Amino acid sequence: MNIPVDSPGGPIRMLANRYQILQVLGSGGFGNTFLAEDTQMPSHRRCVIKQLKPVENDPQVYQLVCERFEREAVILEKLGSENDQIPHLYAYFNEGGRFYLVQELIVGKTLTEVVRQQGALAEQSVWQILINLLRVLEFIHQKQIVHRDIKPDNVILRQEDGKPVLIDFGAVKEVLGTVFDSQRNSQQSIIVGTPGFMSSEQMEGRPTYGSDLYSLGFTAIYLLTEKSPQEFATDPQTGRVAWEMYAPTVRSSLVEVLNRAISIHVQQRFSSAWEMRQSLEAMETLVNSPADTLRQNSFSSPPINGVGPPIQPRVPSHLSPLMSPAPQAYWNSQPLLQDPPSHSMGDWKKAILIGSIMAGVVLIALFLWSQFISKEEQPSSSSPTVSVSTDPEPITESPLSTRDSPEPDLGSSSTPTDTVSPEPIVDPVEDQRVPAVINDPDGYTNIRADRGTESPIVTIVNENEIFYTIPQEDAEWWPVWTSNGEFGYMYYNRIQLRN
Numbered sequence: 001m002n003i004p005v006d007s008p009g010g011p012i013r014m015l016a017n018r019y020q021i022l023q024v025l026g027s028g029g030f031g032n033t034f035l036a037e038d039t040q041m042p043s044h045r046r047c048v049i050k051q052l053k054p055v056e057n058d059p060q061v062y063q064l065v066c067e068r069f070e071r072e073a074v075i076l077e078k079l080g081s082e083n084d085q086i087p088h089l090y091a092y093f094n095e096g097g098r099f100y101l102v103q104e105l106i107v108g109k110t111l112t113e114v115v116r117q118q119g120a121l122a123e124q125s126v127w128q129i130l131i132n133l134l135r136v137l138e139f140i141h142q143k144q145i146v147h148r149d150i151k152p153d154n155v156i157l158r159q160e161d162g163k164p165v166l167i168d169f170g171a172v173k174e175v176l177g178t179v180f181d182s183q184r185n186s187q188q189s190i191i192v193g194t195p196g197f198m199s200s201e202q203m204e205g206r207p208t209y210g211s212d213l214y215s216l217g218f219t220a221i222y223l224l225t226e227k228s229p230q231e232f233a234t235d236p237q238t239g240r241v242a243w244e245m246y247a248p249t250v251r252s253s254l255v256e257v258l259n260r261a262i263s264i265h266v267q268q269r270f271s272s273a274w275e276m277r278q279s280l281e282a283m284e285t286l287v288n289s290p291a292d293t294l295r296q297n298s299f300s301s302p303p304i305n306g307v308g309p310p311i312q313p314r315v316p317s318h319l320s321p322l323m324s325p326a327p328q329a330y331w332n333s334q335p336l337l338q339d340p341p342s343h344s345m346g347d348w349k350k351a352i353l354i355g356s357i358m359a360g361v362v363l364i365a366l367f368l369w370s371q372f373i374s375k376e377e378q379p380s381s382s383s384p385t386v387s388v389s390t391d392p393e394p395i396t397e398s399p400l401s402t403r404d405s406p407e408p409d410l411g412s413s414s415t416p417t418d419t420v421s422p423e424p425i426v427d428p429v430e431d432q433r434v435p436a437v438i439n440d441p442d443g444y445t446n447i448r449a450d451r452g453t454e455s456p457i458v459t460i461v462n463e464n465e466i467f468y469t470i471p472q473e474d475a476e477w478w479p480v481w482t483s484n485g486e487f488g489y490m491y492y493n494r495i496q497l498r499n
Helices: 059-082 111-118 123-142 170-176 209-225 252-261 273-281 291-297 345-390
Strands: 019-028 031-038 046-052 089-095 098-104 108-110 155-158 164-166 178-180 186-188 307-310 434-438 444-448 457-462 467-469 477-482 487-491 495-497
Touching (some): 019 046, 111 155, 111 209, 123 209, 444 477, 457 487
Antiparallel strands (some): 046 098, 089 098, 178 186, 434 495, 477 487
C-alpha cells in the first residue's frame, strides 16, 4: 500500500481514530483523496476521504478558514441528503492543520474512463447524460450554488443504476484557496476550475450559473468526439469553436443546443439549466437506446486486494484529487437514466396505413359535399331567367344604376329566393304596368316580399333606376317589378310614375 508521508508523525494510516486508509485514489495541489474504511461502523463501510490543505498557513487566520470550511460542509451535507446524484457527506473534521471530508463511495467509472474504454459515445447516450445532469444543475442552482468544476472526471456513471453522479464541488476548494489581507478580509487567490472547460467569466473569478452550462456543454462535446476543448480550432473573430467536423453524424438540433451552451458570451447561453433541458427534450425522440450496453460495459474496476466491490478509478496526478462520490435519496423518485420511448417499424407501418385510410375517407367526403353544393346552387342561378318571362319590351331611355346597396346587411341586388319572391297577386299583364322611379329623399327604397314594413326585403331600388308598377287606388302597397324580373311591393308614396 503506497501511503504518502503527509504528517510530522509519518505515513497516515488512521484518521480521527476512526477511518482506516486503504488506498490513495488521487493527489493534487489541494490535497489527497483516499479510499478508507469506517472502523466504527458495524459493516466497516467504505468511504472516500478528501484531505484538503489551505494555501494560507498563518495561524491567525486559521480559525477564519475553519469557519468557512464548516459552512461549505453544511451545504454539501444538505445537497447530498436531498439529491441522490450528489455524494452524501458522512462527516467532516480538521486534524493536523488539514481539513477532511468523508463522503460516500461511488462504485462506477468517470466519463473520462468510459470514453477511454469505449471511444466516443452514441448521441443517444450523450442526450441521456445531459438530461440527467441538467436536472441536477437545476437543483443546485435553485440552492444558489455554482458547481464551478464540471468536467468528465467529475461525473461518475454509477454501476448500480447507470445514473450520472456529479462530484467534486468547487466551493470547498475555493475556500481553501482564499488568502486574507491584514484586515482579515478574504481575497481569492486561486481560480477553481479546469482550463478548457472553464468559461471566460469564471477565469476572471466571476462564475455564474451559465458557467456550469458552459462546462457541461464541453463535457458533452468530449463524449461525442473524444477530444478536449483545447484540441479544437477557434474562430479568432467570433470565438466559435469548430467541433462539429469530429462528430458528423450528430443531428443539427443537438449541435445547436451545445453551441449555444458553449457560447463565449454568457448572455448568449441558455438562461438556466431548465431552459437548456427543455430544448433537449423538445428534440425528436432518439431511437435504439444504447443505455443498456453502456451499463453493461462501463464498470469493471478491479477489487481492492482481490476482495470487496470495485472502486472508482485512480485519478491522474495532474488532475484535482477531489473525486467525491454520490448519494441515494433523490428529490425526484423516478429514475433519471431512463430510455426515451422508441417505436418499432411495425408501429410506423400501422400509423401510415391508418393515416392513408383516413385521408381517403376525407377526400371522398369532400367530393360528395362539392357535388351536393353544386346541385343546390343550380336552381337559384337560373331563377332570374324564369321570372323575366313577364318583362315588357326593353327600355332604351337610360341605363340602370349599378350602385351598391347603402344597407350592408341587405347586399346588392340579387336573385330572389323561393321564400322572398311570392307570386304577384294581381295579373301581371304587360299593358297594365307602367314605368316608375322612386320618390325618396334618401336616394333609395326597399322592395319587400309582401305588404308591410315587417316583410323581408327582396332588393333595393336606387335613385333614377327604372322599375314597373301597377297603380292600386285602394291599396297603400303597390306591386313592382325590377328590370331584372324581381317582384315585390313598395309603399305607394315612394313611387313616382313616369309619363
